[in-house]
Amino acid sequence: MRVDIISIFPEYFAPLDVSLMGKARERGILDIHLHQLRDWAHDVHKTVDDTPYGGGPGMVMKPEIWGEAVDAVIDLGRSAEGGEPSGSPRMVVPTPSGRPFTQEVALEYAKEPWLLFAPARYEGIDSRVVAEYGTRLRVDEVSIGDYVLAGGEAAVLVMVEAVGRLLPGVLGNVRSVADDSFAPGAMANLLEGPVYTKPPVWRGHEVPDVLLSGHHGKIARWRRDEALRRTAANRPDLLAGPGRDALDARDRQV
Numbered sequence: 476m477r478v479d480i481i482s483i484f485p486e487y488f489a490p491l492d493v494s495l496m497g498k499a500r501e502r503g504i505l506d507i508h509l510h511q512l513r514d515w516a517h518d519v520h521k522t523v524d525d526t527p528y529g530g531g532p533g534m535v536m537k538p539e540i541w542g543e544a545v546d547a548v549i550d551l552g553r554s555a556e557g558g559e560p561s562g563s564p565r566m567v568v569p570t571p572s573g574r575p576f577t578q579e580v581a582l583e584y585a586k587e588p589w590l591l592f593a594p595a596r597y598e599g600i601d602s603r604v605v606a607e608y609g610t611r612l613r614v615d616e617v618s619i620g621d622y623v624l625a626g627g628e629a630a631v632l633v634m635v636e637a638v639g640r641l642l643p644g645v646l647g648n649v650r651s652v653a654d655d656s657f658a659p660g661a662m663a664n665l666l667e668g669p670v671y672t673k674p675p676v677w678r679g680h681e682v683p684d685v686l687l688s689g690h691h692g693k694i695a696r697w698r699r700d701e702a703l704r705r706t707a708a709n710r711p712d713l714l715a716g717p718g719r720d721a722l723d724a725r726d727r728q729v
């Protein structure tokens with residue numbers, strides 16, 4: 476997958492060199508290209524923002540700079556060595572006003588050959604940029620949660636990691652994706668339960684006996700019950716919605 480990120484803080488993305496994402500990049504599974512938005516600024520001060528029409532606090536990012544940057548980055552991607560990817564990227568604009576970024580969206584993005592992230596600072600990007608590219612590309616405005624960040628960069632880090640770990644060959648154990656909290660399947664809508672490793676007793680706390688029993692059926696049932704309990708305690712909303720249909724007769728007693 477090719478990922479382009481245009482930002483006034485490309486150095487913000489240094490963590491993508493580390494750990495799982497770093498390995499995925501080394502192996503060529505994730506091909507990340509960072510771009511400094513100010514490279515497309517017009518004046519000596521490299522200005523990228525201006526005051527908002529209609530008044531109000533803060534500054535708005537200028538449409539011309541973003542337009543030239545996005546056009547250039549798309550051209551770069553299309554002429555990249557290997558000819559891949561061809562076509563157009565899926566453009567992702569992080570904003571607290573966007574639709575929620577969920578595991579479902581991460582799975583959707585993981586199927587794309589090319590993503591282009593446009594994180595903003597200040598009060599956001601002039602809205603005509605999304606309008607313009609919406610006529611040429613698939614453009615999503617997405618939010619990673621109900622809180623406000625100082626800029627979209629941290630949201631891009633979150634999304635690249637959520638998508639990157641889903642790419643084939645990135646996780647050693649493919650089953651760990653299937654068992655994720657929020658993954659579709661038998662455990663859909665349930666949070667993952669508690670996990671344990673050696674020693675069997677630590678500071679007086681014992682590992683639950685069932686996990687040492689070797690009885691796979693009982694272990695699976697116990698894990699599901701714990702997942703249900705944790706979901707009821709931490710995210711009752713997940714059990715109230717349509718996901719309730721996925722619960723079996725034993726689940727309803729937990």
Ligand code: 6GU
Binds near residue numbers: 568
């Ligand atoms: Cl995507 N951007 C910003 N600036 N704040 C956010 C967000 C995104 N998602 C939640 N809060």
